[in-house]
Amino acid sequence: MPESAVKTxxxxxxxxxxxxxxxxxxxxxxxxxxxxxxxxxxxVDRQQKLSRITIVTSGTLMVIEQIKAQLARxxxxxxxxxxxxxxxxVARELALIKxxxxxxxxxxxxxxxxIFRARAVDxxxxxxxxEIVGATDKLDAFIGLMEPLGLADVSxxxxxxxxxxxxxx
Amino acid sequence: xxxxxxxxxxxxxxxxxxxxxTVIFGYPGGAVLPLYDELFKQNQIRHILVRHEQAAVHxxxxxxxxxxxxxxxxxxxxxxxxNAVTGLxxxxxxxxxxxxxxxxxxxxxxGNDAFQEADTTGITRPCTxxxxxxxxxxxxxxxxxxxxxxxxxxxxxxxVIDLPKDILVGPAPYVxxxxxxxxxxxxxxxxxxxxxxxxxxxxxxxxxxLFYIGGGVVNSGPVACAALTALIRRTGIPCTQTLMGLxxxxxxxxxxxxxxxxxxxxxxxxxxxxxxxxxxxxxxFDDRVTGRLNAFAPNSKKVHIDIDPSSINKNxxxxxxxxxxxxxxVAALTKQWQAKSYQLDQAALADWWARIRTWRAKDCLHxxxxxxxxxxQYAIERLYQLTKDRDTYxxxxxxxxxxxxxxxxxxxxPNRWMTSGGLGTMGYGLPAAMGVQIAHPxxxxxxxxxxxxxxxxxxxxxxxxxxxxxxxxxxxNNQYMGMVRQWQELMHGGRYxxxxxxxxxxxVKLADAYGAVGLKVxxxxxxxxxxxxxxxVPRAVIVxxxxxxxxxxxxxxxxxxxxxxxxxxxxxxxxxxxSDDGMVLV
Numbered sequence: 071m072p073e074s075a076v077k078t079x080x081x082x083x084x085x086x087x088x089x090x091x092x093x094x095x096x097x098x099x100x101x102x103x104x105x106x107x108x109x110x111x112x113x114v115d116r117q118q119k120l121s122r123i124t125i126v127t128s129g130t131l132m133v134i135e136q137i138k139a140q141l142a143r144x145x146x147x148x149x150x151x152x153x154x155x156x157x158x159x160v161a162r163e164l165a166l167i168k169x170x171x172x173x174x175x176x177x178x179x180x181x182x183x184x185i186f187r188a189r190a191v192d193x194x195x196x197x198x199x200x201e202i203v204g205a206t207d208k209l210d211a212f213i214g215l216m217e218p219l220g221l222a223d224v225s226x227x228x229x230x231x232x233x234x235x236x237x238x239x
Numbered sequence: 240x241x242x243x244x245x246x247x248x249x250x251x252x253x254x255x256x257x258x259x260x261t262v263i264f265g266y267p268g269g270a271v272l273p274l275y276d277e278l279f280k281q282n283q284i285r286h287i288l289v290r291h292e293q294a295a296v297h298x299x300x301x302x303x304x305x306x307x308x309x310x311x312x313x314x315x316x317x318x319x320x321x322n323a324v325t326g327l328x329x330x331x332x333x334x335x336x337x338x339x340x341x342x343x344x345x346x347x348x349x350g351n352d353a354f355q356e357a358d359t360t361g362i363t364r365p366c367t368x369x370x371x372x373x374x375x376x377x378x379x380x381x382x383x384x385x386x387x388x389x390x391x392x393x394x395x396x397x398x399v400i401d402l403p404k405d406i407l408v409g410p411a412p413y414v415x416x417x418x419x420x421x422x423x424x425x426x427x428x429x430x431x432x433x434x435x436x437x438x439x440x441x442x443x444x445x446x447x448x449l450f451y452i453g454g455g456v457v458n459s460g461p462v463a464c465a466a467l468t469a470l471i472r473r474t475g476i477p478c479t480q481t482l483m484g485l486x487x488x489x490x491x492x493x494x495x496x497x498x499x500x501x502x503x504x505x506x507x508x509x510x511x512x513x514x515x516x517x518x519x520x521x522x523x524f525d526d527r528v529t530g531r532l533n534a535f536a537p538n539s540k541k542v543h544i545d546i547d548p549s550s551i552n553k554n555x556x557x558x559x560x561x562x563x564x565x566x567x568x569v570a571a572l573t574k575q576w577q578a579k580s581y582q583l584d585q586a587a588l589a590d591w592w593a594r595i596r597t598w599r600a601k602d603c604l605h606x607x608x609x610x611x612x613x614x615x616q617y618a619i620e621r622l623y624q625l626t627k628d629r630d631t632y633x634x635x636x637x638x639x640x641x642x643x644x645x646x647x648x649x650x651x652x653p654n655r656w657m658t659s660g661g662l663g664t665m666g667y668g669l670p671a672a673m674g675v676q677i678a679h680p681x682x683x684x685x686x687x688x689x690x691x692x693x694x695x696x697x698x699x700x701x702x703x704x705x706x707x708x709x710x711x712x713x714x715x716n717n718q719y720m721g722m723v724r725q726w727q728e729l730m731h732g733g734r735y736x737x738x739x740x741x742x743x744x745x746x747v748k749l750a751d752a753y754g755a756v757g758l759k760v761x762x763x764x765x766x767x768x769x770x771x772x773x774x775x776v777p778r779a780v781i782v783x784x785x786x787x788x789x790x791x792x793x794x795x796x797x798x799x800x801x802x803x804x805x806x807x808x809x810x811x812x813x814x815x816x817x818s819d820d821g822m823v824l825v
Contacts, residue, residue, distance in 0.1 A: 094364060101365050132552055139548045145423060
């Protein structure tokens with residue numbers, strides 16, 4: 071692959087869970103003109119007060135290396151791992167999807183939800199809220215299929231990811 | 240002072256003392272009054288009262304860069320903090336270690352748009368290496384110590400600590416400094432041995448090697464500078480310095496081929512273009528150095544020594560990155576060079592030097608001084624000749640005079656040259672000179688200035704008066720924002736839009752008004768005596784040196800051009816019109 075090719079990378083960042091740390095990371099991306107396709111953050115270690123940020127970004131090899139180096143030099147950042155280059159990893163996203171409709175459209179929505187293993191977590195006579203978990207493209211596909219069936223609202227978590235195998239970050 | 244029963248302000252002062260701080264630069268205000276009250280009650284720390292917060296930061300930069308210590312700033316909330324922002328970014332760009340204490344409204348008012356409230360940590364986040372908002376007195380002492388660690392370790396930089404007033408007034412426990420910094424911040428000091436071995440082996444194969452060294456060498460310390468100088472002399476490899484690296488290698492050494500970059504020497508830029516192995520030490524391939532990237536040193540292998548991993552492969556892809564402290568890495572490289580008994584191909588090196596000599600023979604810094612109108616280059620040359628054997632420190636403002644100072648003043652030691660490189664902050668030189676003079680009371684401290692830049696922090700003449708600082712302001716007065724005018728001449732058809740310095744003050748009277756000594760010189764024959772008088776007067780002096788208003792700074796690599804497309808002088812201009820790509824660059 072040529073070095074100038076733009077590629078999507080999933081980067082996991084372990085940070086101190088303190089005020090402003092997310093602003094530092096986001097400010098770094100906006101200030102230096104990097105892309106953020108998705109970003110999630112939550113505390114993962116209560117005792118050591120660590121949060122984990124998962125960022126999906128894209129860039130040339132040089133830009134991705136630069137993003138990692140820039141993240142690593144932030145003082146509250148403990149660890150930066152490029153899950154895309156590190157080896158196989160699992161990436162998942164959760165979405166809540168509201169579909170409004172009656173009659174055949176409603177039945178069809180339920181049928182497709184079943185195929186995608188989406189669960190109905192709320193229901194009225196004219197609507198469903200589906201919960202679906204999976205890779206980003208699976209969610210995209212499901213949402214695409216819901217569109218003609220009365221897609222009304224979408225809420226997505228963004229990607230969380232973890233390396234396969236026994237080793238921690 | 241007992242550790243029990245201390246309030247936040249006392250804890251701050253004690254932490255500063257325990258960090259070895261003896262001087263702080265600042266300006267009081269409501270939110271920091273508790274700190275000023277504690278300052279009043281003690282005599283271990285000297286406070287230098289500036290006249291504008293930006294100047295406090297530049298003064299701390301001058302102090303830090305001339306001593307290698309961390310500079311300390313104290314300003315109030317709101318406008319105090321926002322006025323400091325330019326200085327903070329200047330220090331970030333040039334990797335100067337600072338700790339800046341900012342006052343803040345009490346914690347219960349934060350977010351209420353209180354009087355003199357600003358989101359200081361928000362505003363300064365991209366302008367600092369790190370910043371803190373202390374909302375818990377229990378953490379205050381730890382944060383202060385950590386701030387000094389972060390400012391000074393790894394690539395140095397400014398750190399802001401935002402201090403709400405209730406934290407300063409309320410009780411706070413004191414803890415002594417610990418040696419280690421935060422767990423998450425451990426800069427790599429030593430490069431991988433395999434990389435060092437590969438670098439030494441690569442250098443040994445070079446036929447046209449070149450050292451390209453920058454401010455990181457100065458930051459690594461005098462020992463690192465000496466070690467690098469020894470390695471360069473051992474190998475006989477030519478050495479070019481960046482603007483920030485001047486003094487890291489002795490400027491008058493025959494192995495020095497001068498400054499590289501936009502206004503660097505012809506020989507340095509051609510050597511950069513034609514070298515086959517480039518050893519970059521503590522420099523960052525800045526756009527002022529590289530010129531057009533796709534034509535940058537096209538046939539070279541590159542070694543890059545830098546303590547900041549994010550400097551590696553940022554602008555220019557390098558072959559062998561060595562992440563670590565310059566001093567440590569150079570020592571390892573030297574050891575490897577000796578252990579393997581490496582020798583450069585002497586015939587090739589002689590050929591390389593022969594080529595460099597032909598470039599040198601162009602005498603790119605040549606200027607014609609005739610008649611009584613003083614050429615600015617001549618003024619710097621005379622200043623250099625008349626001050627080089629003294630204990631001299633030079634600061635500058637930003638513009639043509641800065642480049643002429645860099646070209647014509649030779650620095651034999653590090654920490655003697657203070658200039659705003661990365662940010663290019665007009666108004667830097669006078670306050671920086673104050674900081675240098677505070678650190679070195681008996682030294683000769685000269686701000687080489689322009690008549691436009693000097694007015695950006697001219698109020699600091701009052702500070703010079705208060706502390707009897709004998710700083711010399713040597714103004715090259717050409718009645719233009721010279722570098723702006725030069726670009727307008729070369730790229731905008733000579734339309735000098737707003738670059739004329741109209742309604743200039745009478746600098747001699749201005750000096751008088753502030754209790755300094757003013758000298759005006761506009762004839763060649765009077766130049767030496769004016770400089771001599773400036774040196775001998777034991778007070779602050781302004782020299783209004785009237786120079787040729789139309790002189791331009793050459794040689795020059797036009798924006799968007801390559802090293803080997805350098806213009807030597809006005810005669811070259813017509814032949815090489817600026818590219819469209821170049822027009823958009825700054």
